Amino acid sequence: MSMRWDVLIVGAGPAGMAAAVAASRGRLRVAVLDDNAAAGGQIWRRGLGETAEPAKQKMLHAFKECGAVLLAGRRVVQAPEPGVLEAWCDETNVLERYHYDRLILATGARERFLPFPGWTLPGVMGAGGLQALVRGGYDVRGKRVVVAGTGPLLMAVAAHLKHDGAKVVAICEQASMARMLPFAAQLAKKPSKILQAVALGANLRGVSYKTGCWPVAAIGNGRLQHVELTDGRRRWTEQCDLLACGFHLVPNLELPLLFGCRVENDAVAVNAMQQTSVAGVYCAGEPTGIAGVDAALLQGEIAGLAAAGNTGGAEKLVARSKAERAFGEAMTSAFRLRDEVLRLCDANTIVCRCEDVSYGSLKALADEKNNWTDAKLLTRCGMGPCQGRVCGPAVEALFGWKNASVRPPVFPVPIAAFITEPQSEFDNQQALQEMQ
Numbered sequence: 001m002s003m004r005w006d007v008l009i010v011g012a013g014p015a016g017m018a019a020a021v022a023a024s025r026g027r028l029r030v031a032v033l034d035d036n037a038a039a040g041g042q043i044w045r046r047g048l049g050e051t052a053e054p055a056k057q058k059m060l061h062a063f064k065e066c067g068a069v070l071l072a073g074r075r076v077v078q079a080p081e082p083g084v085l086e087a088w089c090d091e092t093n094v095l096e097r098y099h100y101d102r103l104i105l106a107t108g109a110r111e112r113f114l115p116f117p118g119w120t121l122p123g124v125m126g127a128g129g130l131q132a133l134v135r136g137g138y139d140v141r142g143k144r145v146v147v148a149g150t151g152p153l154l155m156a157v158a159a160h161l162k163h164d165g166a167k168v169v170a171i172c173e174q175a176s177m178a179r180m181l182p183f184a185a186q187l188a189k190k191p192s193k194i195l196q197a198v199a200l201g202a203n204l205r206g207v208s209y210k211t212g213c214w215p216v217a218a219i220g221n222g223r224l225q226h227v228e229l230t231d232g233r234r235r236w237t238e239q240c241d242l243l244a245c246g247f248h249l250v251p252n253l254e255l256p257l258l259f260g261c262r263v264e265n266d267a268v269a270v271n272a273m274q275q276t277s278v279a280g281v282y283c284a285g286e287p288t289g290i291a292g293v294d295a296a297l298l299q300g301e302i303a304g305l306a307a308a309g310n311t312g313g314a315e316k317l318v319a320r321s322k323a324e325r326a327f328g329e330a331m332t333s334a335f336r337l338r339d340e341v342l343r344l345c346d347a348n349t350i351v352c353r354c355e356d357v358s359y360g361s362l363k364a365l366a367d368e369k370n371n372w373t374d375a376k377l378l379t380r381c382g383m384g385p386c387q388g389r390v391c392g393p394a395v396e397a398l399f400g401w402k403n404a405s406v407r408p409p410v411f412p413v414p415i416a417a418f419i420t421e422p423q424s425e426f427d428n429q430q431a432l433q434e435m436q
């Protein structure tokens, strides 16, 4: 008979790790599935032992020691029945089946990309995407980089790139200074954030940070050579080798939607215990709203305690969690997209890169009052390998089209996944051995 996990967690970022540490205090059988090779999520990608910051070391160490089993390299793709999910393992080429009593979804967020002329040129990358490449060994020494878009990630990425030897030409933040002031007031209430901001400022000394400024075109012969920027009044160009460009983050909602969790205001609806609208399913971190790493850690801990039955322990954290949520709301408001960045495309600008769908063809459908499903059927927008993960948030921003449904498998899997029986025994035996 297959083993049941008392608490199964999807996502080994800060929220998932904090949930695992908290749930494991109750001596339960806890496992964490993540599609990366190591725990850490987006922010702590490099894994245990390769990071110097004490807060990261502390959490990564607590996670390693807590007794929860990390099932890395597994991507959760479907949920065939209540209490069961299936994950694809690239290493073994097997669809694995997991049984659980309680589930915590901590699937994080991804960058939002907005199309503009030239954004598909080689050399134009997502800001977080370039950071991830650099963490994986991509050499940016001596490369001239413009960092543009919106959100606090721009500064974090710029500091990282500069530290690793890039010449950061400028950081261009589309939000105006006036819009960012209330967020700055929230920051000022948090000593830890002030320290982070001061450290970032010191790392970025000499780098120009322009607010109310955004890219209008990436230009080059076969690859990026310069970027055209504007502050709404004038236009100028900056020579660069790379443009790191992202427009804040959007929650990863595919799995919560697959499990039937209610989504409100583009985030998973949860109560104070991080319980979703589905009994026994909790959600923590960025899928409940973009609010940063401190919120993810607190929500993860609350979800882990609540899933383990320790609601008293979880309640003690609720006030702090609410404060982090308020910080997240101020951040979302500060970095709201200005209208101008939604009007950058020309008719030929590609919006869906997987299926080569142009802005012009989508605009024609939008003008005829079609929706996202119509656009998918008529143009194949969002039907390619990324399954709308890149173009979905863009078309939502451009045309107001929301993705109304998800279908399993929520990530593309090889056909082998459907011609063999999902495995449960093999992996559960292996996991048990790892626990001993």
Ligand SMILES: Cc1cc2nc3c(=O)[nH]c(=O)nc-3n(C[C@H](O)[C@H](O)[C@H](O)COP(=O)(O)OP(=O)(O)OC[C@H]3O[C@@H](n4cnc5c(N)ncnc54)[C@H](O)[C@@H]3O)c2cc1C
Pocket (backbone or CB within 6 Å): 010, 011, 012, 013, 014, 015, 016, 033, 034, 035, 036, 040, 041, 042, 043, 074, 075, 076, 077, 106, 107, 108, 109, 110, 111, 128, 129, 131, 132, 153, 156, 157, 249, 252, 255, 284, 285, 286, 287, 291, 292, 293, 296
């Ligand atoms: C690209 C990127 C770079 C970032 N860089 C920084 C930074 O430098 N500094 C900073 O302060 N903040 C950064 N952030 C923001 C930061 O990630 C959040 O503030 C916070 O850490 C989120 O924690 P989390 O646990 O909610 O999500 P994450 O850290 O994103 O963890 C979610 C985990 O779930 C996994 N996952 C998702 N779906 C599945 C699935 N179906 N099956 C299996 N596993 C799955 C993901 O691979 C990931 O490991 C970044 C965000 C992004 C998107």
